[in-house]
Amino acid sequence: MDKKMCDQLLDYYNGILSDEEKAAFEAHLKDCPSCQEELAEWEELTSDLPYLSDEIEPPNGMKQRILTNVFEDEKSVETEETNRSATSITDIDSVRNETPRKKSGWLTGLLAAGLLLSLGMNAYLFAENEKNEQVIEEQMSKTYKSVQLASEQSDSAGIASMVQKDEKMNLVVQTHNMTQVQGKEVYQVWLIEGDKKYRAGTFIPDEKGNGAVVFTVNFPGEHKWDAVAISHEPTPDSKQPKGTIVMASNL
Amino acid sequence: MGRISDNELYQLVQEENKEALEQLYDRYEKLLFSFSYKILKQKELSEEAVQDVFMKLWRKKGIYAEHKGKFSSWLLTVTRNVCIDLLRKQTKNQVELLEKDMDIERTESLEETVTWNEERKVLKQAVGQLTTEQQEIVDLFYFKGYSQADIADKQKLPLGTVKGRIRLALKHLKNTYIKGGGKRG
Numbered sequence: 001m002d003k004k005m006c007d008q009l010l011d012y013y014n015g016i017l018s019d020e021e022k023a024a025f026e027a028h029l030k031d032c033p034s035c036q037e038e039l040a041e042w043e044e045l046t047s048d049l050p051y052l053s054d055e056i057e058p059p060n061g062m063k064q065r066i067l068t069n070v071f072e073d074e075k076s077v078e079t080e081e082t083n084r085s086a087t088s089i090t091d092i093d094s095v096r097n098e099t100p101r102k103k104s105g106w107l108t109g110l111l112a113a114g115l116l117l118s119l120g121m122n123a124y125l126f127a128e129n130e131k132n133e134q135v136i137e138e139q140m141s142k143t144y145k146s147v148q149l150a151s152e153q154s155d156s157a158g159i160a161s162m163v164q165k166d167e168k169m170n171l172v173v174q175t176h177n178m179t180q181v182q183g184k185e186v187y188q189v190w191l192i193e194g195d196k197k198y199r200a201g202t203f204i205p206d207e208k209g210n211g212a213v214v215f216t217v218n219f220p221g222e223h224k225w226d227a228v229a230i231s232h233e234p235t236p237d238s239k240q241p242k243g244t245i246v247m248a249s250n251l
Numbered sequence: 252m253g254r255i256s257d258n259e260l261y262q263l264v265q266e267e268n269k270e271a272l273e274q275l276y277d278r279y280e281k282l283l284f285s286f287s288y289k290i291l292k293q294k295e296l297s298e299e300a301v302q303d304v305f306m307k308l309w310r311k312k313g314i315y316a317e318h319k320g321k322f323s324s325w326l327l328t329v330t331r332n333v334c335i336d337l338l339r340k341q342t343k344n345q346v347e348l349l350e351k352d353m354d355i356e357r358t359e360s361l362e363e364t365v366t367w368n369e370e371r372k373v374l375k376q377a378v379g380q381l382t383t384e385q386q387e388i389v390d391l392f393y394f395k396g397y398s399q400a401d402i403a404d405k406q407k408l409p410l411g412t413v414k415g416r417i418r419l420a421l422k423h424l425k426n427t428y429i430k431g432g433g434k435r436g
Binding site: 010011014015016043045046047048049050051052053054055056057058059062063065066067069070071152153154179 | 269272273276277280281282284285286288289293294295296298299301302305306309310320324327328330331332335336341366367368370371374375378389392393394396397398399413414417418421422424425428433
């Protein structure tokens with residue numbers, strides 16, 4: 001038997017082989033009784049290990065979310081938009097408790113993660129930017145900034161752009177692969193300046209997980225936005241983020 | 252036992268019976284979620300893993316057949332593969348887990364749900380009988396899905412000896428487990 005092939009068995013078992021290697025190994029496996037036997041042995045030896053896991057209660061609503069997604073048929077794409085006027089609120093507690101230099105802990109970790117993710121997406125982002133600019137030139141709008149949003153926990157992703165049109169600055173956020181919301185839950189977009197978070201649009205994704213917001217940024221005074229974030233909120237009324245941040249990116 | 256077997260339920264799933272899938276879901280939700288969490292250490296990702304598994308069950312016709320072994324063992328293998336894939340994607344993106352969910356609730360299970368309290372107790376005792384190196388090697392191999400080369404690297408072992416070491420650790424574990432009265436396997 002091909003000894004080299006046989007040596008790959010464990011890596012095959014752990015799903016490490018590339019597609020070609022995997023196909024080659026599977027072809028080999030068909031004709032190699034000793035590998036077949038050994039594979040069965042590994043399966044046998046490991047069969048109890050899952051039961052080492054501590055019992056953990058699944059999150060609320062998981063069953064409904066999963067079964068809905070599994071049974072989901074192709075349905076029409078509708079983006080429900082519940083855009084609201086923005087309320088600017090200063091998070092008094094966080095200002096009081098934190099030195100001005102320190103970024104709120106709520107965000108730093110996520111931004112770091114978002115940045116790491118976005119490194120791998122630079123090429124894509126570049127292409128997206130180019131596309132955006134072409135469209136926008138025709139509309140006589142100007143894209144100031146466009147950043148990629150990505151989640152470190154799921155396939156959710158999106159793009160946030162600052163677009164100027166008719167003297168007005170608009171924040172355009174498009175997302176896809178968003179996890180469905182339950183009951184009164186919504187996704188809330190935030191513009192962040194230092195420790196302050198400003199509401200910048202609320203949305204509920206459609207059945208396919210697409211969601212978008214166009215938000216006119218007209219908070220009084222001068223602003224230099226540091227970041228944009230999307231959080232999963234228990235209700236549409238959160239004046240400050242209560243839920244978890246699902247995506248964020250520096251502006 | 253009067254209760255419908257996993258295999259019978261799976262046959263119904265093949266006929267696109269949604270209730271059957273739901274019943275399988277109820278049976279295995281907790282075990283699959285807990286197992287995913289053991290590998291992924293993160294709730295949202297674990298939910299994604301469980302969803303992937305049920306997607307496969309529902310959409311890929313004939314994915315399971317009796318010659319593939321006991322349904323539950325097969326389901327756990329599929330779950331592990333999904334989790335290790337997710338784990339690998341994560342590491343590729345160099346994303347650190349931001350916060351591990353600390354507030355883990357443990358509650359009593361319903362009757363129709365698979366539980367494994369006894370097995371876990373005996374298994375944990377059996378794991379305690381392994382040397383630290385053996386415990387590490389099992390963790391790297393089974394729960395982290397490392398390649399042989401990476402295990403050799405990490406444990407400072409010659410590549411050629413890795414497989415033997417894992418096998419020895421697993422055999423030892425299995426024997427202690429069976430002696431301790433472990434039921435499954």
